[in-house]
Amino acid sequence: MKRIGVFTSGGDAPGMNACIRAVVRGAVYHGIEVFGIRRGYSGMIAGDVYKMESHSVSNIVQRGGTILKSARSKEFMTPEGRKKAYDQLMAHGIEGMVAIGGNGTFTGAMIFGNEYGIPTVGAPGTIDNDLYGTDYTIGFDTAVNTALDAIDRIRDTASSHDRIFFIEVMGRDSGYIAVQSGIAGGAELVMVPEVLTPLSEVVETLKQGWSRSKSSSIIVVAEGDEAGSAVEVAEKIKSQVDENADIRVTTLGHTQRGGSPSAYDRILASRLGLGALEGLLGGQKNVMAGIINNELVYTPFEDTIRLPKPISEDLLRMVKILSV
Numbered sequence: 383m384k385r386i387g388v389f390t391s392g393g394d395a396p397g398m399n400a401c402i403r404a405v406v407r408g409a410v411y412h413g414i415e416v417f418g419i420r421r422g423y424s425g426m427i428a429g430d431v432y433k434m435e436s437h438s439v440s441n442i443v444q445r446g447g448t449i450l451k452s453a454r455s456k457e458f459m460t461p462e463g464r465k466k467a468y469d470q471l472m473a474h475g476i477e478g479m480v481a482i483g484g485n486g487t488f489t490g491a492m493i494f495g496n497e498y499g500i501p502t503v504g505a506p507g508t509i510d511n512d513l514y515g516t517d518y519t520i521g522f523d524t525a526v527n528t529a530l531d532a533i534d535r536i537r538d539t540a541s542s543h544d545r546i547f548f549i550e551v552m553g554r555d556s557g558y559i560a561v562q563s564g565i566a567g568g569a570e571l572v573m574v575p576e577v578l579t580p581l582s583e584v585v586e587t588l589k590q591g592w593s594r595s596k597s598s599s600i601i602v603v604a605e606g607d608e609a610g611s612a613v614e615v616a617e618k619i620k621s622q623v624d625e626n627a628d629i630r631v632t633t634l635g636h637t638q639r640g641g642s643p644s645a646y647d648r649i650l651a652s653r654l655g656l657g658a659l660e661g662l663l664g665g666q667k668n669v670m671a672g673i674i675n676n677e678l679v680y681t682p683f684e685d686t687i688r689l690p691k692p693i694s695e696d697l698l699r700m701v702k703i704l705s706v
C-alpha cells in the first residue's frame with residue numbers, strides 16, 4: 383500500500399484532530415502518502431481530497447472539532463453514491479482508508495468494503511462512548527468533563543436557591559455521559575436509556591432529599607431516556623412533588639461536542655490513530671481499532687455495529703447509594 387485516505391464522519395468529537403495527526407504523522411514515518419478527505423463520505427463522493435504532509439497537522443493536537451470537517455451523507459447510503467465515491471478514490475490512487483467516526487461511519491465503511499474491496503480501518507471517534515470493541519471512544523472523556531463543569535456550576539446556583547435541576551446530557555441511545563458526569567457531579571439520580579427509571583423513583587428520591595433537608599437536587603437525564611427529554615421529565619413530575627418545589631431545566635446540548643480535548647482524549651486519539659494506520663498497513667480491513675484493558679485490539683465492523691455496549695449497573699447503583 384502506497385497511498386491512503388483519512389476522513390472524519392458523523393458527529394465531531396474532541397480529539398478527532400489528534401487522531402488525524404497520528405494517522406498523518408504515522409503515514410509519513412512509514413513512507414506512505416496520505417490524502418485528507420473533507421466532509422466524510424460527502425467529500426469522498428465529490429472528490430474533495432488533498433495531499434497531507436507532516437506540517438498539515440501542525441498545532442492541531444489541542445484543537446476541538448475536526449480540520450477535515452464532518453458530515454452525515456445520505457448519498458453514500460445509495461449504491462450510486464458509493465460508486466461515485468469508489469471512482470473518486472480510484473482517480474486519486476487511494477488504496478486504503480482510515481475512517482474516524484462512530485456507528486454510522488463504520489456501517490458505511492463495511493458496506494463499501496464489501497462492495498468494492500477497499501480496506502478500511504476505523505478509529506472510534508464519538509462523544510457517546512457507545513461502540514463495542516473499545517473501553518472508551520475519542521471525545522468521551524472531554525464531553526464528560528464539559529458536562530461536569532456545567533453540573534458543578536449549576537450545583538452552586540441550585541444550592542443558593544434550594545432548587546431542583548434536571549440536566550440533560552447527550553449520548554443518543556447511550557447513558558455513558560450521564561452516568562459518569564452524574565457520579566462525578568454528585569447527582570441525586572441519573573436516568574439512562576439502558577435501564578428503566580420509573581417516575582415514581584424520581585419523585586421518591588426528591589422527597590427523601592427534602593426530608594433530609596437537602597438544599598438542592600440534581601437529576602441527570604440522558605437524552606435518549608425512555609421518559610423523554612429533561613423538559614418532559616420535569617413537566618411530568620411537577621404535579622407529583624411539593625407545590626413549592628422550584629424546578630429548573632438545563633439542556634447542555636452541543637457544548638459537549640466542542641472544546642479542547644482532555645489529555646486523556648489526546649493520548650487515546652493518538653494511540654488509536656496510529657493503531658488504525660499500522661493495522662491498515664499490516665493487512666487489517668473492515669475492523670475498528672480499540673483499546674481494551676490498555677491493549678490495542680481490532681474488532682470487525684460487523685461486531686462494533688451489532689453488539690451492544692452495556693452500561694455498568696454497579697455504577698448506577700452507586701449513584702443511589704452515594705446520594706443518600
Ligand code: F6P
Nearest residue numbers: 393484508509510552553554639
Ligand atoms: O453522536 C454524537 C451526538 O452528539 C449525540 O450525542 C447526539 O444525539 C447527536 O450526535 C446530535 O447530532 P447532531 O449534531 O446532528 O444534532
